[in-house]
Amino acid sequence: MIPAAFDYLAPASLDEAIDLLARHGPDAKILSGGMSLIPAMKIRLAEPAVIVDINGIPDFEYLREEGGQLHIGAMTRESAFEQSGLVRHGYPILFETAKVIADPLVRNRATIGGNIAHADPANDHPATMLAVGATIVARGPNGTREIAADDFFNGFFSTALEDGEMVTEIRVPAPTARTGSTYLKFERKVGDYAIAAVAVNLEVDEAGHCTSARIGLTNVSDVPMRARNAESALIGHAVNAKSIEAASREAAAECDPKADLRGPVEYKRDLVRVLAGRAIGRAVARAQGRTH
Amino acid sequence: MSLREIHLTVNGEARTATVENRLLLVHCIRENLGLTGTHVGCETSHCGACTIHVEGTPVKSCTMFAVQADGKSITTVEGLAGPDGISPVQEGFWEEHGLQCGFCTPGMMMTATALVRVEEEPSEAEIREAISGNLCRCTGYVNIVRAIQFAHRKIHSPAPVPVMAHEGGE
Numbered sequence: 262m263i264p265a266a267f268d269y270l271a272p273a274s275l276d277e278a279i280d281l282l283a284r285h286g287p288d289a290k291i292l293s294g295g296m297s298l299i300p301a302m303k304i305r306l307a308e309p310a311v312i313v314d315i316n317g318i319p320d321f322e323y324l325r326e327e328g329g330q331l332h333i334g335a336m337t338r339e340s341a342f343e344q345s346g347l348v349r350h351g352y353p354i355l356f357e358t359a360k361v362i363a364d365p366l367v368r369n370r371a372t373i374g375g376n377i378a379h380a381d382p383a384n385d386h387p388a389t390m391l392a393v394g395a396t397i398v399a400r401g402p403n404g405t406r407e408i409a410a411d412d413f414f415n416g417f418f419s420t421a422l423e424d425g426e427m428v429t430e431i432r433v434p435a436p437t438a439r440t441g442s443t444y445l446k447f448e449r450k451v452g453d454y455a456i457a458a459v460a461v462n463l464e465v466d467e468a469g470h471c472t473s474a475r476i477g478l479t480n481v482s483d484v485p486m487r488a489r490n491a492e493s494a495l496i497g498h499a500v501n502a503k504s505i506e507a508a509s510r511e512a513a514a515e516c517d518p519k520a521d522l523r524g525p526v527e528y529k530r531d532l533v534r535v536l537a538g539r540a541i542g543r544a545v546a547r548a549q550g551r552t553h
Numbered sequence: 554m555s556l557r558e559i560h561l562t563v564n565g566e567a568r569t570a571t572v573e574n575r576l577l578l579v580h581c582i583r584e585n586l587g588l589t590g591t592h593v594g595c596e597t598s599h600c601g602a603c604t605i606h607v608e609g610t611p612v613k614s615c616t617m618f619a620v621q622a623d624g625k626s627i628t629t630v631e632g633l634a635g636p637d638g639i640s641p642v643q644e645g646f647w648e649e650h651g652l653q654c655g656f657c658t659p660g661m662m663m664t665a666t667a668l669v670r671v672e673e674e675p676s677e678a679e680i681r682e683a684i685s686g687n688l689c690r691c692t693g694y695v696n697i698v699r700a701i702q703f704a705h706r707k708i709h710s711p712a713p714v715p716v717m718a719h720e721g722g723e
Contacts, residue, residue, distance in 0.1 A: 364686030
């Protein structure tokens with residue numbers, strides 16, 4: 262499996278990378294971790310004429326809390342989320358999401374920026390980013406702008422990034438004392454894409470009512486999606502077995518899976534129902550401080 | 554066809570290779586550098602037979618371009634043994650029969666070598682998780698897990714030196 266020939270450019274700074282992307286336009290493809298791009302190039306699904314390798318750009322891998330948000334450098338490797346105490350204890354949903362991506366060797370190379378910018382509906386971070394209400398920071402020839410995760414994924418493998426723009430940072434709001442969140446994925450084997458996965462991020466008040474809820478779904482629609490009807494079934498309601506069941510049924514109804522080698526539509530919908538119920542239950546328990 | 558000269562440290566030795574941009578690192582290692590211990594299995598990032606270390610981190614060398622290793626230090630299975638003989642991981646695979654056909658073994662040992670650096674002894678579940686990117690179709694993994702446990706013990710809790718019962722001096 263030999264990729265088509267390409268020119269290889271390795272910018273040493275973000276400015277240089279932006280210049281190269283502007284100069285080469287649609288011929289250029291950004292190489293971050295390469296865990297999706299290189300396999301696609303091997304089977305000639307992708308044949309970019311120019312590769313802009315951003316691995317050599319310094320200070321592009323970081324996880325730091327700033328102004329009530331976790332700032333994540335776009336080149337932060339998935340393995341860094343597993344190794345970070347800050348992430349593990351402060352942002353368990355990010356830990357759980359990174360931990361189930363591909364396998365440990367792939368995670369040593371794979372980056373969060375690549376996972377999001379690639380916008381594969383089977384990728385794990387998009388649903389989580391929708392659930393936590395992340396902000397995607399993009400930089401291009403006209404400067405830097407912030408894009409809400411809700412506006413970022415806008416089609417099949419398509420994002421709000423303009424030509425020549427690249428993801429530079431992801432910002433995740435810090436959870437409050439009443440936040441509970443989790444990512445639950447069901448896969449056939451380690452390293453596979455999700456048959457379905459559910460990301461839940463919610464808040465529960467002292468009276469046991471859900472005051473906010475955001476739910477993201479993986480690989481059951483063409484575009485990473487929020488389960489808004491499921492969210493509505495929770496918000497303002499007491500969280501109990503009945504409301505959780507109602508919300509999980511909504512999620513199953515509103516997703517839009519395709520039949521493929523991972524199963525028929527009916528199976529996937531029911532899997533979403535089961536996973537959503539479990540994930541909401543776990544998030545509620547965390548929000549109420551019963552578990553971590 | 555554009556060729557590029559890359560300079561890398563391979564198993565501690567400075568090496569140079571002239572490569573096409575599109576050459577995968579694993580092919581550079583095997584064909585340009587002549588180190589055929591690193592295997593090409595699936596070539597689709599699944600099997601891990603091509604696992605090497607880049608700057609000490611285990612990665613699948615079929616999913617990197619050789620040009621990306623320019624200026625980097627890499628270690629292949631040929632670099633595991635030291636002047637004193639085979640490494641604790643290699644010894645573990647030998648002692649615990651951690652291989653049958655041997656095809657996955659180079660990659661398995663590279664992953665294991667990174668894992669056993671950590672001082673705290675990994676549980677069996679943690680070992681199985683760590684090698685989940687390396688496929689073995691012979692062993693059923695049981696002896697691979699034992700081999701890694703052997704290596705970890707050898708490195709971090711070496712058997713106590715037998716104390717001779719000295720009675721009243723020499």
